[in-house]
Amino acid sequence: MNAPYHHGDLRAAALEMGMERLANQEQPDLGLRALARDLGVSATALYRHFPNKDALLDALALEGLNRLGRHQAEAASQAGGGYEGFAEVGVTYVTWAVENPALLRLIYSRVGQVDLATDDPTAMGEAFHQLRSGIAAMMPDEMSTDERAAAALHAWSLVHGLAMLILDGQVSYDPAMVRKVVRMTDFRAC
Amino acid sequence: MNAPYHHGDLRAAALEMGMERLANQEQPDLGLRALARDLGVSATALYRHFPNKDALLDALALEGLNRLGRHQAEAASQAGGGYEGFAEVGVTYVTWAVENPALLRLIYSRVGQVDLATDDPTAMGEAFHQLRSGIAAMMPDEMSTDERAAAALHAWSLVHGLAMLILDGQVSYDPAMVRKVVRMTDFRAC
DNA sequence: TGTACATCAGTGAACGCGCGTTCACTGATGTAC
DNA sequence: TGTACATCAGTGAACGCGCGTTCACTGATGTAC
Numbered sequence: 157m158n159a160p161y162h163h164g165d166l167r168a169a170a171l172e173m174g175m176e177r178l179a180n181q182e183q184p185d186l187g188l189r190a191l192a193r194d195l196g197v198s199a200t201a202l203y204r205h206f207p208n209k210d211a212l213l214d215a216l217a218l219e220g221l222n223r224l225g226r227h228q229a230e231a232a233s234q235a236g237g238g239y240e241g242f243a244e245v246g247v248t249y250v251t252w253a254v255e256n257p258a259l260l261r262l263i264y265s266r267v268g269q270v271d272l273a274t275d276d277p278t279a280m281g282e283a284f285h286q287l288r289s290g291i292a293a294m295m296p297d298e299m300s301t302d303e304r305a306a307a308a309l310h311a312w313s314l315v316h317g318l319a320m321l322i323l324d325g326q327v328s329y330d331p332a333m334v335r336k337v338v339r340m341t342d343f344r345a346c
Numbered sequence: 347m348n349a350p351y352h353h354g355d356l357r358a359a360a361l362e363m364g365m366e367r368l369a370n371q372e373q374p375d376l377g378l379r380a381l382a383r384d385l386g387v388s389a390t391a392l393y394r395h396f397p398n399k400d401a402l403l404d405a406l407a408l409e410g411l412n413r414l415g416r417h418q419a420e421a422a423s424q425a426g427g428g429y430e431g432f433a434e435v436g437v438t439y440v441t442w443a444v445e446n447p448a449l450l451r452l453i454y455s456r457v458g459q460v461d462l463a464t465d466d467p468t469a470m471g472e473a474f475h476q477l478r479s480g481i482a483a484m485m486p487d488e489m490s491t492d493e494r495a496a497a498a499l500h501a502w503s504l505v506h507g508l509a510m511l512i513l514d515g516q517v518s519y520d521p522a523m524v525r526k527v528v529r530m531t532d533f534r535a536c
Numbered sequence: 537t538g539t540a541c542a543t544c545a546g547t548g549a550a551c552g553c554g555c556g557t558t559c560a561c562t563g564a565t566g567t568a569c
Numbered sequence: 570t571g572t573a574c575a576t577c578a579g580t581g582a583a584c585g586c587g588c589g590t591t592c593a594c595t596g597a598t599g600t601a602c
Binding site: 172264265267268284290307308310312314315316318319320324325326327328333336337338340341343 | 357409454455457460476496497499500501502504505506508509510511514515516517523526527530531
Binding site: 203 | 578587588589593
């Protein structure tokens, strides 16, 4: 656990503590009062930095999505192009999900709803768009735009579904199995 | 809405009303008190039929899983064998999920946790096992047992992931797109 | 340099909410003799 | 046939909980003159 908040940027401290809480949970349930308690601060203090709880959760989800995006981008650059790189990035997605279950759930639960109240309603959509286009960019060159979109959605669905099945306890996490299952998607051959 | 409960089997009425509530929600949040209110019955009355809220939710999840299983089995028998049947069953899974978002979420959220308190803790595991083996049975004959398991997991992950992305509002529901994406998994060719 | 004032991040008390669960109870139904 | 009794599905009141949010407030910090 972090040290309780003393002085400084409470907004940053709240996000940090929130991320830490999420890192130690399976479910993304996060209470504003509980978080304030962790910070050693009154619940109302948080209202100086977030208009309401939703905004706090949105900020956490956005931060999480950015981390995921960075992680994926890094994996993509390290793995190089071609099929090997593509498969590696897919495995990386599942691994990250397994390591950040509550955060992944929070991300996907927050993006769906339209949040016109948030100061930057498009931020998360933007971040997701990057994630998606990152996937699409790894498709074989000879594909048409439509084919790329479908193939990207296929790949995203596969790794996301596999991750969710593992997070929900349907499938035990086995890196070798993940690798094997991900590599069964191969757009070159077919 | 159903008519409020008058007399008869309250347990059955509660399950029915619960299923109806879930059918009209996006999220699987279901309160014991709220359900009792819908039934026109005191909250405590439900304790005559369920030991606690968890048992109620488990019963609903089990019922939902059975419905899903029946739906999948029916689709499998109608679609016939071979690749066409396999792909059709996959599309059916996604369609059912889109039509029963809260119920699907409830199912997957309940199965994970070990519920030793429940009178039949293995019931859901059993039902899921059937779902899984139903998928595995559709794999090409020439596959080894290991290959079948991996291929079944791949197929399950794909449709489940696609369904979740749609339920979470990441991807708009487009039957033609679903069909296209599902059919990109083809274990014959590769 | 000192004083008046605005700003603003924090506080604690309070509101109202819905929840799961417990408790002692009532009243109808069925059964034994 | 009538009476005593057990069973059991329901009731309403109450407990304690944690939550998100509001309100009027305090006290430190910085700035203008």
